Amino acid sequence: MNRTEIRQLFASPQDFEGKTVTVCGWVRTIRDSKALGFIELNDGGCFNNLQIVFEDEKINNFKEVTKYNVGSAICVTGTLLLTPQAKQPFEIHAQEIVLEGASTPDYPLQKKRHTLEYLRTIAHLRPRTNTLSAVFRVRSVAAYAIHRFFNERGFVYAHTPLITASDCEGAGEMFRVTTLDPVNPPLNEDGTVDFSQDFFGKPANLTVSGQLEGECMAMAFGKIYTFGPTFRAENSNTPRHAAEFWMIEPEIAFADLNDDMELARDMIKYVLKYVMEQCPAEMKFFNQFFDKGLIERLSALIDSEFGHVTYTEAIRILEEHKDEFEYPVYWGVDLQTEHERYLTEKVFKCPVFVTDYPKEIKAFYMRLNDDNKTVAAMDLLVPGVGEIIGGSQREERLDVLLGRMEELSLSPEDYNWYLDLRRYGGTKHAGFGLGFERLIMYITGISNIRDVLPFPRTTGSAEY
């Protein structure tokens, strides 16, 4: 079968004018009057539906076609006619319509507005809706933009491991990965589990970050990025948390916090620009139905200078407006989303980097500043969201790093390989993490993380 994809028709309809083509796709709507029928056909290759016109006199299975249900898969052979006066720029006049796969009247996606909550209960079908198809195509295009960006700049894409016996952040909420008998695990004499009999011979977990392994790769390749799944066993049932999500973590050698901020800025601008260029129909849809200011806000960001303020200065500014916040503001506190949004939306009116946070609220590997109180960390705050990227220059000085680890009671033996990076040709280096779903939420205006992951995993839910 010589099939034409609908996106090819939309790309240059004039090339197909008067020609006979065969298109395949799924019926989004179907209606007929006595002698004329109309089908909105979508083949998933683009956001737009194709209008099919079928006439009683032109096709011999007219009666049959009028009975097709929404959701049916069909193949249509017909002639393309330009329709400059009509709503749609062109349509196909069918000579033949073949049913590839029937649907039923109880197809769950009838033509009406469904809530996002309802659509989550049919995650296997919801990519067929306007909203979710737009979200997941933007997701795909944004992922490609990220690979393109780093590739153009000579970064090596590093696959860091997901199963790990080390916990990067030193923090807790990890999933255990095991093949032991859940009811009767082998025990040691002291009653603890004998993990030597587990698959990896020791307790293993799902990673919360590929950063430490990414640093190993950066000390060999100079510039690397990871882009892969990451996990949190946090029991938080919020619109912004998922147990499984994708993260991008670049790491650059011979680079400091300024280089890191430049990279983050360039990457965000690149991805937004690329998605807006590649997905105009999807972006228009989001702008119309989910966030009226979306395109304006994203366009502004692409052209915008990015602000920069230290944490200490940011706290001073926020303290002047402390009555406007629910959460307290004082030096040493972790910024809440309300504070972040105030800074980027009200104070700076543009994306802004906040840098040099108190060491107490940041991870052990961040580079200690000369004040001995703050570390060379950076968060990028954007209007409408707050923090979207978090990064830092890493501590490359072995003695300082060991000192920090001692303060936090981290055992050097557990991090021997990480410390080796400082023993053998260590360099200034920096990196950041971007939660991919948060980026997609920002780009689409969709406010629940469950609607930007095809099959979301959250507390109590791992369906499909």
Next chain:
Amino acid sequence: MNRTEIRQLFASPQDFEGKTVTVCGWVRTIRDSKALGFIELNDGGCFNNLQIVFEDEKINNFKEVTKYNVGSAICVTGTLLLTPQAKQPFEIHAQEIVLEGASTPDYPLQKKRHTLEYLRTIAHLRPRTNTLSAVFRVRSVAAYAIHRFFNERGFVYAHTPLITASDCEGAGEMFRVTTLDPVNPPLNEDGTVDFSQDFFGKPANLTVSGQLEGECMAMAFGKIYTFGPTFRAENSNTPRHAAEFWMIEPEIAFADLNDDMELARDMIKYVLKYVMEQCPAEMKFFNQFFDKGLIERLSALIDSEFGHVTYTEAIRILEEHKDEFEYPVYWGVDLQTEHERYLTEKVFKCPVFVTDYPKEIKAFYMRLNDDNKTVAAMDLLVPGVGEIIGGSQREERLDVLLGRMEELSLSPEDYNWYLDLRRYGGTKHAGFGLGFERLIMYITGISNIRDVLPFPRTTGSAEY
């Protein structure tokens, strides 16, 4: 610091002739005579080392530099001179060499041949060697080639879940993902584990394939691919098995087994061509040190027609040579690597698709052929390796699929969402799986999977 990357110099040395540049990287070798020293510098951005020449009279820290250890990180400012007579096409005459990070005389990667086995024990440092840096760069370039290939053809990149409560293949060897107390898990009255108290409210595992979820996406987008980590808890300590590996799984709607084979062929050719174009130095290195016939074999594949034989015919051919095999050959048996290699290397002398396998040795979702004995499956066999891709047309007929599931005692309730794809606008569709590590082994000639994964996870090993 206005740093130039070494790959920029190699790309067009004449542009830099006589100019002063600053390069940063790691010392691969260093040697000095009375008044002259030589450093081979690598910055990870390309395979090649840059030769640095430093003269007693030209730099004031000459004595110091001569004491730098292999593995040190340095920044060099100097002038580029073309050296058409010498082994290297150009070199840098240093005016200044700054030590960025020292190394020590016990740096584990001294200039000598290390075995791959030894290098596995220092996985955090081994990307700094010629071999592993070449492997991981080829890995990165091949990953990009895959994204490019599918993107150019309008495929949507689908992120299917890793944590799952369903087992695609119906087979067993999965890792359990849990947050339950390993010593005292909550129990039901009958003594079984009360998984309702586990994080997802039921038993959850790490996925062995994203195919079933990929099919959901293909029924919406028409053409999708996955590219992500996959897991097997197989206790097999072989050079070809890892517990965590990456897989590419495209799925195409309105497509049959022939379309599937075409896609597999085009993809393999595209990726090989792209890697050979982008990584000539790496490929030359592999050809020289790991597999003398590598470049010839890969080049031949790119230009080659691909053969096609049915399983039944393949068995007939193999039976004629049964004395040459260790494992028995008869209709119904699963082909061993020796059989596969014999077919592609001796019989067809080119890559070959074997199709239409007995249903008993293939998965439940593969489309039953009219003979009622075989299914529309395909394996792609390539010289030197054997099977590299496995795929099939999927069973789109609800009644036939239910029949197969009943034969295999699979419960329709567990697959209700998968069956829905056949109830609502199901189409002919097909797909395949490509193990990414196996592809990298094929491209590089590296024979152990532990050497193509940056941090391999295998039985008893999840270090780093």
